[in-house]
Amino acid sequence: MSSLSGAPSTSLTTAQAVARSIEALILDAALAPGDKLPSERQLMARLGVSRAMVREALKSLQGQGVIETRHGQGSFVCDTLAKPEDNEPLMQLFLGHNRTLYDVYEVREQLEGQAAALAAERGSEQDFYWITKAFNAMKDEKDPQRLAERDHAFHQAIVEASHNGVLVHILSSLKGLVQHSVAASVYNLSHRDAFKPQMDKHHQQIWQAITRRQPVKAQRAARAHVRYVAQSLRDIEVQEQSIIRASELL
Incomplete structure (x- = not known):
């Protein structure tokens, strides 16, 4: 899995830049559907941002349906396309x-x-x-x-x-x-x-x-x-x- 790197872009808010960095990993397929995102602490260290900014970015991505957060487990990439169930x-x-x-x-x-x-x-x-x-x-x-x-x-x-x-x-x-x-x-x-x-x-x-x-x-x-x-x-x-x-x- 590829790692996040580089400081957030100054043309965006910090939280938006963090969200864009995570989106880039998904689009690049470094994070596939079902993959677990780096922890909040890891995101903070790699991007040099505060926990509040990381949480705001994750909340935004969750609201878009890009990721889902599971209590006690972390955040995971959602399927971006509907997947037919076997019983359909x-x-x-x-x-x-x-x-x-x-x-x-x-x-x-x-x-x-x-x-x-x-x-x-x-x-x-x-x-x-x-x-x-x-x-x-x-x-x-x-x-x-x-x-x-x-x-x-x-x-x-x-x-x-x-x-x-x-x-x-x-x-x-x-x-x-x-x-x-x-x-x-x-x-x-x-x-x-x-x-x-x-x-x-x-x-x-x-x-x-x-x-x-x-x-x-x-x-x-x-x-x-x-x-x-x-x-x-x-x-x-x-x-x-x-x-x-x-x-x-x-």
């Missing part, structure tokens, strides 16, 4: 039809390809640490549920390393659908020798291209991975007349 009729419609699964893959191919390219360009060494940690966590994992969670964590770490706030927040709003698509790929493909090696190879290619700062290769690898998964599921569905649907994994 529209979400149930999405999860009940296989064609929607492929719609999700089409969106993921474009957005995650761009995220991988940006991560290779903009990612910090700390970002690369988390991407590498997530990549290594997938290795040799046999339990489908844990593998799905770690697979999603790998892709999420890449998105956050893009430092494109709009991209981060759009994918955050699609988190439920993305998680279901990852789970579907894992439950249908990861146990099959015909598909698992290629999926592992794709993950390694994505990881290497990003950490070696090769944006074109990173984008190509990320998009190829999502396309491969989608086509593999289509092939299985044709041959076996069915696949394990995301809704069946809940």
Whole structure:
């Protein structure tokens, strides 16, 4: 996570400048939805302002719906886009039809390809640490549920390393659908020798291209991975007349 730095701008009130500094972290994706903000004491020390100014800034951001304060826990970034709940009729419609699964893959191919390219360009060494940690966590994992969670964590770490706030927040709003698509790929493909090696190879290619700062290769690898998964599921569905649907994994 990036740190706040620099004195507040003199063109704004102190509280407004503190609020703008926090907003900049959110827009830069250094603070993602659900992340905890630095403590009041940390904000005071980093910005050289009083506790009263920090509290006024946090109150303003809370009033805008940008952050929420939880008693005894601190302040956290809110989701800036509405996130459909799994029990909503529209979400149930999405999860009940296989064609929607492929719609999700089409969106993921474009957005995650761009995220991988940006991560290779903009990612910090700390970002690369988390991407590498997530990549290594997938290795040799046999339990489908844990593998799905770690697979999603790998892709999420890449998105956050893009430092494109709009991209981060759009994918955050699609988190439920993305998680279901990852789970579907894992439950249908990861146990099959015909598909698992290629999926592992794709993950390694994505990881290497990003950490070696090769944006074109990173984008190509990320998009190829999502396309491969989608086509593999289509092939299985044709041959076996069915696949394990995301809704069946809940």
